[in-house]
Amino acid sequence: xxxxxxxxxxxxxxxxxxxxxxxxxxxxxxxxxxxxxxxxxxxxxxxxxxxxxxxxxxxxxxxxxxxxxxxxxxxxxxxxxxxxxxxxxxxxxxxxxxxxxxxxxxxxxxxxxxxxxxxxxxxxxxxxxxxxxxxxxxxxxxxxxxxxxxxxxxxxxxxxxxxxxxxxxxxxxxxxxxxxxxxxxxxxxxxxxxxxxxxxxxxxxxxxxxxxxxxxxxxxxxxxxxxxxxxxxxxxxxxxxxxxxxxxxxxxxxxxxxx
Numbered sequence: 188x189x190x191x192x193x194x195x196x197x198x199x200x201x202x203x204x205x206x207x208x209x210x211x212x213x214x215x216x217x218x219x220x221x222x223x224x225x226x227x228x229x230x231x232x233x234x235x236x237x238x239x240x241x242x243x244x245x246x247x248x249x250x251x252x253x254x255x256x257x258x259x260x261x262x263x264x265x266x267x268x269x270x271x272x273x274x275x276x277x278x279x280x281x282x283x284x285x286x287x288x289x290x291x292x293x294x295x296x297x298x299x300x301x302x303x304x305x306x307x308x309x310x311x312x313x314x315x316x317x318x319x320x321x322x323x324x325x326x327x328x329x330x331x332x333x334x335x336x337x338x339x340x341x342x343x344x345x346x347x348x349x350x351x352x353x354x355x356x357x358x359x360x361x362x363x364x365x366x367x368x369x370x371x372x373x374x375x376x377x378x379x380x381x382x383x384x385x386x387x388x389x390x391x392x393x394x395x396x397x398x399x400x401x402x403x404x405x406x407x408x409x410x411x412x413x414x415x416x417x418x419x420x421x422x423x424x425x426x427x428x429x430x431x432x433x434x435x436x437x438x439x440x441x442x443x444x445x446x
Contacts, residue, residue, distance in 0.1 A: 299378035309344025370394025
């Protein structure tokens with residue numbers, strides 16, 4: 188009688204899903220480390236969820252449409268406002284020919300990368316040197332900075348700030364692609380000063396205006412501002428952006444929320 192071979196143990200395949208799950212979880216952890224939202228700003232689950240491929244397709248379409256909207260809007264605004272911008276530039280030059288017409292500053296933009304932001308100059312030439320001395324008077328926690336009746340602001344600059352006309356050169360930033368018409372306002376402090384959940388705002392292109400400008404610019408600290416911007420830009424549409432632009436005009440006319 189021939190000896191019967193014992194059945195060789197087969198390789199277990201039930202561990203394959205476990206290995207796949209571990210890999211997926213590790214990738215998810217890495218993704219959440221890069222951008223970790225605050226718990227209060229977690230997206231809703233279940234109802235209204237789209238398939239992942241549909242979400243990516245919608246995101247690509249939205250990105251292309253938003254960029255087209257930004258370029259068209261910036262070109263139209265520059266064409267209409269060019270005479271006013273020339274008058275402002277001449278007035279700034281006449282007030283202090285040695286100080287320069289434009290204020291150029293490195294700001295933190297999308298992905299934490301810095302870019303040069305353009306504004307009409309509204310401060311004295313030694314404004315940066317005086318910032319540290321005025322730090323104790325700031326109304327908001329450092330590294331954010333806001334001083335009431337900032338003594339560094341010139342008389343002409345105060346009027347430009349009240350009407351937000353000092354921001355008009357940022358239309359050039361929009362054309363260059365470093366900014367959008369509507370987006371989170373770029374900060375003057377580095378991404379390394381952000382807490383982990385706040386870095387989600389850096390996944391969006393910074394804007395000339397945004398929800399912060401029309402919903403409590405003077406009354407929010409940086410954490411509140413981040414929550415507002417993250418919640419808005421996760422779901423924003425072009426119609427929402429157009430509403431923000433129109434609301435910004437209304438805020439400027441009423442002179443509320445301006446720095």
